[in-house]
Amino acid sequence: MTQVEDTDREMRIDPDGFAGGYFRNAVYRHWDPYEDIPQADLEADREKLIGDEALTEEEFEAIRRNVALFGAGEEAVTEDLAPLSLVLEDVDDQMFVSSQIYEEAKHTQFFDRYWREVIDPVAEARGFESTRPTDERYFDDDYVELFDKNEAAMQRLLEEDTPENRAEAYCHYHLVIESVLAQTGYYGIQSSFSDGGADDLAAREFPDLDGLVGGITKIRSDEGRHVGFGMHKVQQLVAEGKVDASVVQETLQSLMPHVAAIVQEGYDDTFDPLPLVEYSSEKLQRRIEIITDSEADLPDVDELVEIEGAQPTAAD
């Protein structure tokens, strides 16, 4: 690999540039999935679920499936981002992507912790079947296919690093999985287990799960940066004429049926899937509008990471 000579600036990094600013924000907002999610909150989640006499095994399974899907998703994206850091030339970009890989690993750790400290003990106390987060029952064909396609799109960068392949990688990873699928899932969880979000999603009132929602709020804050970075990169490729906007649109739209199927699958009698499917397609539409319009401003990094309850902000 040839070393790219840095002729633009005398210092190595550009802390005020786009990626440099995002990296600084990531360091500033660092959090620890153990220390910063109080054990007392997880204990309270556990006690509330054990004490919720109306909780059926079917409802618990729906909650547990969500935790399994998130955990597996975070693990997959932790493993799949590395090719991007190998092909990006700019040190600020590389620094940002290294923070992103680290953050995905922390997200994986949070969901693993939640399974150990809440899901398993509740199953045991209530006499429900004990399952593993890797159990095949949680992963339908659409989920597996979407993540397989993401892995392939990232791997392709190592074989053929073209602007189009980069745009496709960002579309799979940053836009469809991180932005649309994950954000829709967070919205569903916040709606069902806190005061925020949509009111009519869950079939009944569930206890507030402050540990789960607290962890997800931290994760969403990280994801705001990840999504912003991907949007910025795609918008740049389109604005510079290196990639046609139709490629971006087609890639995103080709993946949406997977997202709709995943969202619908787990929300049978316990949760109403329709508001979530609408939420996800609206989100995709807003992403497409911004990234295919070179004049459109990306939300500021502080705005992207601003999380107030589950209410979608302009950045969502």
Ligand SMILES: [Fe+2]
């Ligand atoms: Fe993540």
Ligand SMILES: [Fe+2]
């Ligand atoms: Fe992410």
